[in-house]
């Protein structure tokens with residue numbers, strides 16, 4: 379069945395792959411990106427409340443409901459100029475940590491909030507918050523060079539659980555998803571997974587998602603990830 383899908387950060391990396399795969403599967407994909415590439419793409423900077431408002435206004439003119447929201451846009455502290463070797467808790471600047479939080483936590487929260495009427499209209503919408511194993515207390519406590527990134531994904535995980543609890547009465551299923559360590563600009567060339575194959579598996583997880591999985595933290599294989 380054709381789904382109306384919104385994907386943030388769809389200009390490159392995993393978001394672009396998920397948008398292509400979704401379109402090829404016959405879904406109506408609204409690809410949101412900071413720098414649109416073609417006429418059907420939508421402009422969205424999740425750091426900007428004005429951009430979020432304008433985006434949702436355009437979306438509301440295009441669609442009467444949204445079945446799947448993938449909050450995929452994300453950064454680590456390098457995006458703000460942090461020294462790659464100095465991103466731990468005793469090095470990273472407060473400003474870089476806050477900027478990372480702005481994109482990875484505040485952005486998804488404000489976008490989800492602005493999209494609530496469209497999500498509620500679907501009756502059984504799904505919200506996928508692209509998290510990371512590095513936001514897990516179990517994994518992130520011992521690995522991960524970027525404490526701004528790990529902290530932001532941990533905060534996104536809490537936001538996911540709280541959102542899931544509050545939106546369950548609307549029939550909305552909200553999850554956090556660890557997409558695997560991927561060969562993208564963020565993941566780097568030494569990552570073990572390609573985003574094409576993994577993107578396919580992520581779509582399988584999304585398609586098979588059921589309300590009893592609301593508020594869970596899943597891997598790209600559909601298995602439970604420790605918090």
Ligand SMILES: NC(=O)c1ccc[n+]([C@@H]2O[C@H](COP(=O)([O-])OP(=O)(O)OC[C@H]3O[C@@H](n4cnc5c(N)ncnc54)[C@H](OP(=O)(O)O)[C@@H]3O)[C@@H](O)[C@H]2O)c1
Nearest residue numbers: 387390391392412423424451452510559560562563564565
């Ligand atoms: N790659 C991995 O190994 C890995 C592992 C775990 C989780 N993740 C998560 O998966 C998601 C996708 O990662 P990726 O590997 O595809 O990263 P990526 O290649 O670095 O791409 C990041 C995407 O996010 C967009 N973005 C960044 N800031 C934005 C903003 N303020 N507003 C709108 N879009 C913004 C970028 O747009 P621009 O082109 O405009 O910069 C780009 O499209 C992220 O949430 C990431 O944390 C990735």
